[in-house]
């Protein structure tokens with residue numbers, strides 16, 4: 001089982017202490033190695049000095065024995081030499097002198113080839129009794145005879161000293177780790193405080209209080225960024241929630257009218273006896289309302305699909321010319337009924353990669369509105385053109401639909417694409433609209449990366465424009 005602290009604060013503290021312990025460990029190792037290296041260097045230098053002193057103290061006695069001046073008053077250094085390990089050999093390996101401290105042990109055995117020829121050769125070794133020493137050798141000429149002088153200092157003291165140093169450092173480690181833990185815990189707590197505050201505030205925000213926001217202390221730090229992201233999310237949620245509420249109340253309102261009409265027509269029919277023709281009339285008008293209801297529910301379903309993002313676009317290649325012609329053919333019948341003429345001018349060179357059905361629906365809705373809201377015997381003009389953006393060279397195909405209807409006041413232009421929005425309630429309801437056609441057109445155009453807009457036309461009428469990116 002893996003033990004993992006539950007709280008970030010504890011985890012941060014552990015990480016902090018862990019990293020601190022590693023750094024401390026590396027520091028202690030580094031300090032010990034450095035200390036050892038410095039002490040050994042010092043020892044080496046001291047040995048060289050000592051060896052030079054010894055060279056000055058050596059002499060051959062009249063009987064040919066090699067001796068060391070041990071007269072303290074004339075050679076005060078000689079006392080110290082007695083504490084070191086000293087061995088003097090001939091290059092052939094014959095021992096000429098060995099001091100008492102060596103107690104008969106040798107200091108490295110037979111001379112190695114070239115030992116001490118150049119400078120001072122230094123070697124780490126153990127004596128026969130196991131004592132560790134640092135030895136240096138040097139070839140010295142005395143009275144014309146070559147002598148190999150070996151001098152060694154015990155390194156046991158250095159090891160003891162290092163051990164003491166290490167123990168001293170290690171004793172401080174638990175204290176340092178506890179201090180680091182306490183400091184780390186406090187720092188982590190301080191750093192996480194704003195997060196806890198944010199969680200507390202967020203917890204209080206319910207569907208009814210979506211207008212509340214998380215306070216931002218410092219917008220530039222990470223928590224400020226997070227609070228801004230959460231506030232952005234709340235704004236979007238609030239907007240969606242509001243839209244949903246409007247949508248639900250609009251739908252209920254829109255459904256109530258045809259249902260009330262069906263009900264009252266039915267009630268009138270039941271009140272007294274009628275002729276079969278009258279009954280047929282009554283049933284006919286009830287069916288008309290049912291057809292309206294069905295159409296509205298179909299449209300609402302399309303909108304619901306569009307909202308959920310589940311609509312899949314089946315893209316094919318076609319031009320705006322083909323699409324406009326198709327839409328004109330569909331709506332032409334309605335225009336003929338009102339003795340209106342539809343003109344289609346211009347053309348597009350660009351192909352679109354788009355869902356033909358959705359875009360056809362978008363154009364038909366615009367054209368249908370133009371027919372619906374324009375006076376009889378007027379004309380409706382469709383203009384197709386191409387446009388190219390100078391900045392990034394992106395290309396667009398554009399379709400403008402112009403009519404001579406009542407037009408849309410500029411202040412209402414932005415809202416005509418909203419669901420259930422009607423510029424003139426009474427007039428458009430009579431014309432059979434539920435205020436959903438433009439909302440669907442807008443969705444279809446935007447789903448293809450396009451833009452839909454409306455402008456008033458002078459002296460009368462409106463111009464709806466669809467702008468779609470070329471494939």
Ligand code: ADP
Nearest residue numbers: 369373405422423424428433434435436437438
């Ligand atoms: P509807 O089904 O009511 O026509 P739309 O979404 O298609 O719904 O249009 C929304 C409203 O915009 C309409 O109710 C109407 O008031 C206004 N409108 C749309 N097209 C035109 C137009 N060509 N001329 C004048 N008003 C229009």
